Amino acid sequence: MNQIEQNCSYCNSFSTTKIDSYKFIWKICSNCGCAESYKKESYPLDFMKYPLSKYLEKKSWKQTRDRLLKNDVVDEDNSKIYDYFTNENHIKLSKEDALEFNQNVLEKYSIDINNKKILDISGGNGHFIKYFQDKYNCDCTLTEYNKNALEYASSTLNIKTQYYDFTKHKFTDFFDNNQFDVIFIRASIMFMDDLSTVLEDLSTVLKDDGIIIINYSVTPTLGTILRTQFDEYNYKHLYSKTFIVETLERYGFNSIGLSRNYDFSMYINSLDSFPMERIITRWYELKALKNKFIYQNEFTARDRRRYDMVFRKKDSSKINNTKYFNTINFIDSLSDSLNEDFFMILDRLCKKIDVVNEIYIEYLEDLSKRTTLNTLPLEYKLKLVRMLFTLGKKHEDWKFINSALKLSAFFPKEKKEIEKYIKDKNIVK
């Protein structure tokens, strides 16, 4: 594992903290509410690979052993952990999921999929989408990462399938533009590395007015972090609902439904039935709770909570002409000579520094509202500090100097320079 950067991978904010767990470190961000996992190179019992663990063969220890030790299978091909998709139990669960989804999402939000073309991303063994293919006469395509499941769906259920790896492929590599009416992203958004790129890609293969349904988007909670800490292969990204909604809105979608549900089978206390896991879980739980940061947002929840979200793609011909303000472009265009328009914009950016305590990359044109959770990169914050200070000195503008000083917290050299200026300056009028 490389050194974990302080800034958030999703929004650039430095308001992050790291939460330790048995096999993973999580970096959670209070600005965008997202969390990212980093697998540890080593953890307490990782030296005890399976050959050494024969001493733990007693039945009562077996399950704990399998979870606490290192599983080399995942290192070879992590898609193999999903081989259970074709187990009898999982097939039963997939069929039940389809019934629940029909009632809790399609019927709830009045989504008509009769005779529609549907893409089911990471559709597993195919029984889920088969239900809708039969019930609503849909034209369904399934993508999947696990080859066993893919083969099963294709040969046993006669469903159109496509092997798909989020880390390697693009949907536009396999599908035509404006091809699908509805796209299901079920329990898989947590593995999408670059949400913006994936959404842009999906938006291309989705028809205008088409629907994207994100089902089971797991949100960052302490319960999830602890409950998954023994897994060899874990969620990579836990996106907050705000982040997902704002990202989709940026790519031309309107949110038409959002609901939260809980997965009680993943409640943290279910680990208590295994003594060793109970001790380890309590240890990491206490460590996490000592960090005040965790008390923000929903992080302290002990359950695994997740969101269902429904979005409709705007008709590209009807997308409004909302104008945006791009902070990076503005900073790049700044010069020492300050015209009135620039002055007004800088004055408004001071409010972001002073009140919001953060500057975002994009706002509505009048800077009244941010349109993204992506914060300004550090190098641009530095440019802004320098510009505010230069203009503040030139025009004896204390508001600019005040904001430059506040923003200079990350830049010791500039901070020192501003402090010296204030100290030496005679302010008597």
Added chain:
Amino acid sequence: MLNKVLPFILLASDNYATLTYLEYLKKEGFYFKKIIYVNKSNQVSIFKKNENKDLVNRLQDNFSLRINYDIDFIDYSEYSSDIETVKVNSDYDDNLLKVVKKYSSEVFFFSYRGRVPRPFLDVARFIHIHPGIMPNIRGSDGLFWSLLERGKAGATMFFLDEGIDDGEIIFQSEYLINDIQIDLNKYTTSEIYRGILNYFDPYIRAKVFVEAIKQKNDLLQTLNSYEKVEGRQFFTMHTLLLEKVIKTYFGEINE
């Protein structure tokens, strides 16, 4: 000595500004026609007893009035014969809105909390005094920004509008600060800052209020030249800049 009933209903909570207004006006012989005291459930006293007496005295040296802030709650009966208490659970709940609606034909003098929400502004007019010359100095830490930007402590009496320190101006005035000398080594910046906000800033505002009463025939008449100008909104001053202002205007430079 004048003895005049002001044409306003005071909308008040227990705070330093309310007590200062009431004491200052009483000394000058002015009274509100009515006081509506907003009592929040589980309210505790905000007055800090036995707070740095010397600092409080120094800050009040500029004024010919010493106020006793060593109290738990304000006894409003000393300042008006018509007092109505409104119990609220949150700052601007329906109970308060009902009372304001009942007196919607009156003008309220605002010495309460936070920003007045739109539904309240829709049913009545509120006058407020902001520590700064509007529209140039709007927003937080008005007194300190006034000193830094204009070298004077100023305040503006105006009709509240929805924006921050925004509305038609009735009266404004500003003053030089010459005679305050605080031993800066004796107190922390935070103590001095809080002291100025609690024991000095309200005096400036009360002084402007009394000046307006004395100078204006019609207290509801706004300045003719009023034109909606955005001006500049200031925000919390950085501690380092704050120290500089305090040192310059309240500290050793005057010694």
